[in-house]
Amino acid sequence: MSKGPWLDDDEQKAWRSYLLMQRTLETHLERHLQRDFGLSKSDFEILVNLSESEHGRMRAFELGRSTQWEKSRLSHHLSRMEKRGLIRKEACESRYPEIVITEDGLAAIRECAPAHAARVREFFVDVFGPERFAMLGEAADEVVEAVGKHCETDCALGS
Amino acid sequence: MSKGPWLDDDEQKAWRSYLLMQRTLETHLERHLQRDFGLSKSDFEILVNLSESEHGRMRAFELGRSTQWEKSRLSHHLSRMEKRGLIRKEACESRYPEIVITEDGLAAIRECAPAHAARVREFFVDVFGPERFAMLGEAADEVVEAVGKHCETDCALGS
């Protein structure tokens, strides 16, 4: 019933393959992170950003910029992470607190990052192989740009 | 701080490009669906499956098989969709109800599918172009298989 004008068969097939890969990979990685280290994908993302910053400390809006999260999501999540002792909010000269990674947070990310990277390599990087993987990287950048461009004009026109 | 043994630079870069693309594309498509048609990605997925089935009706566990959702998520979501009039649960000879797409549900999916497909084509299919897109499809299947294979042995060993 309702075989629409959707995508044609080849497009359809590859698109669904992509969707399936994306879901499969994401659930697998997320499960692993959660099961073996008690971290969610979101925790991981925050901790990676903090651990890569100069002194393990950033302002919330910087985290917002790198993660692309909405500010309310960020605020909520940081509160939860603080409650769990992974980060802490520290007053500084500016009006707003800095977000600082704690010892526990640092230990957590140091422990799980290698295992996580290994899984990414095993199931994604190595399966693609260097050429296809590089190609994917380029195409991905183009897609991001395309969507970005559209949204600019979109907002300009108020669409 | 903490520049770990993670992925090497090229890998890192392409991997992050992929992650960014995936997030960008997903939020964009989801927003569009929600804003213009009041449907979430999850609603869409269920409605697509139902509308492609023989008579717009399936058993819940069949939906579970095609969507790969956990049964509790499915159950919750179907209840919400029923409340909104997109589907209905209909008793049949077997002990369990069949999930049936309603007129409203059918209208919704018929209305939004072409627009959704157009966006997928514009920002993804066409940006990749036929060769790269086909290549992605193949690689995606391989990734799914790799993860699948791992999970089998994983479960067999109780890891």
Place this chain on the structure above:
DNA sequence: AGAGTTAGGTTGATGTGTCAACCCTAGCGT
């Protein structure tokens, strides 16, 4: 000085996903 506006952040309500526990029936072995 006083009235908008903007940027950085928090809060609360609501919708959604996950996990574990549970219910019910059918099939199986004894």
Place this chain on the structure above:
DNA sequence: ACGCTAGGGTTGACACATCAACCTAACTCT
């Protein structure tokens, strides 16, 4: 007949995401 397990499904509690509303300080414009 008895107990076991497995399959299909629901439920409740909790974690998380989203949206709109709000707060406060700073910046602008007059």
